[in-house]
Amino acid sequence: xxxxxxxxxxxxxxxxxxxxxxxxxxxxxxxxxxxxxxxxxxxxxxxxxxxxxxxxxxxxxxxxxxxxxxxxxxxxxxxxxxxxxxxxxxxxxxxxxxxxxxxxxxxxxxxxxxxxxxxxxxxxxxxxxxx
Amino acid sequence: xxxxxxxxxxxxxxxxxxxxxxxxxxxxxxxxxxxxxxxxxxxxxxxxxxxxxxxxxxxxxxxxxxxxxxxxxxxxxxxxxxxxxxxxxxxxxxxxxxxxxxxxxxxxxxxxxxxxxxx
Numbered sequence: 063x064x065x066x067x068x069x070x071x072x073x074x075x076x077x078x079x080x081x082x083x084x085x086x087x088x089x090x091x092x093x094x095x096x097x098x099x100x101x102x103x104x105x106x107x108x109x110x111x112x113x114x115x116x117x118x119x120x121x122x123x124x125x126x127x128x129x130x131x132x133x134x135x136x137x138x139x140x141x142x143x144x145x146x147x148x149x150x151x152x153x154x155x156x157x158x159x160x161x162x163x164x165x166x167x168x169x170x171x172x173x174x175x176x177x178x179x180x181x182x183x184x185x186x187x188x189x190x191x192x193x
Numbered sequence: 194x195x196x197x198x199x200x201x202x203x204x205x206x207x208x209x210x211x212x213x214x215x216x217x218x219x220x221x222x223x224x225x226x227x228x229x230x231x232x233x234x235x236x237x238x239x240x241x242x243x244x245x246x247x248x249x250x251x252x253x254x255x256x257x258x259x260x261x262x263x264x265x266x267x268x269x270x271x272x273x274x275x276x277x278x279x280x281x282x283x284x285x286x287x288x289x290x291x292x293x294x295x296x297x298x299x300x301x302x303x304x305x306x307x308x309x310x311x312x
Contacts (some may be wrong), residue, residue: 079298091234092234095234095274098273102294102295102297103298105295106298106302108301108302184195189301193309193311
């Protein structure tokens with residue numbers, strides 16, 4: 063909120079934007095179009111973080127093969143995020159475990175948080191967009 | 194308070210657009226400011242003037258147009274999401290305009306609250 067915004071004197075407003083990804087990468091377009099908003103937000107020099115919860119953790123899984131469904135595999139884009147200075151990626155611990163996944167199965171370095179830590183992080187945000 | 198809205202679902206299949214509309218009407222009645230309503234994902238389908246619901250149903254698209262005319266609410270449709278779904282300038286209902294995702298980020302930066310209406 064306004065009292066938490068980091069405002070550089072004479073500079074642009076920088077807010078904390080969090081993108082909460084909850085859906086599997088394919089089946090719906092939410093994951094792909096979320097990534098498009100993330101990249102645009104980064105070009106506005108905002109403080110961007112990404113969270114992966116529920117089936118959203120599948121967005122980061124290595125070795126995605128989409129040829130059989132005729133849909134572009136966009137997962138390499140997550141590896142390009144650090145080129146946009148988007149380096150804060152958080153994954154919900156329970157969501158990983160429930161799906162038999164570990165950090166080693168993921169394409170990019172992430173920080174694994176439990177629900178309480180995730181809640182605290184969310185409470186610090188100015189804008190949360192959930193896809 | 195200054196609000197920005199994000200509408201992520203199309204009309205009729207989901208209630209998101211109805212809820213967003215009702216939120217805007219209620220917020221304006223309470224004296225709040227609506228900085229912008231941004232339509233993304235299937236939400237872009239709220240912007241086509243080709244929409245023709247049965248006569249005994251609400252007209253979701255015309256209702257947005259009327260709100261834009263009466264209260265100058267800025268209704269913005271994401272260009273990339275729109276083109277994917279066949280929404281172009283020539284089918285836009287009055288009061289809507291097509292622009293980029295930057296307009297959504299701008300809402301996040303400039304408003305007190307960015308409220309999402311989705312599934």
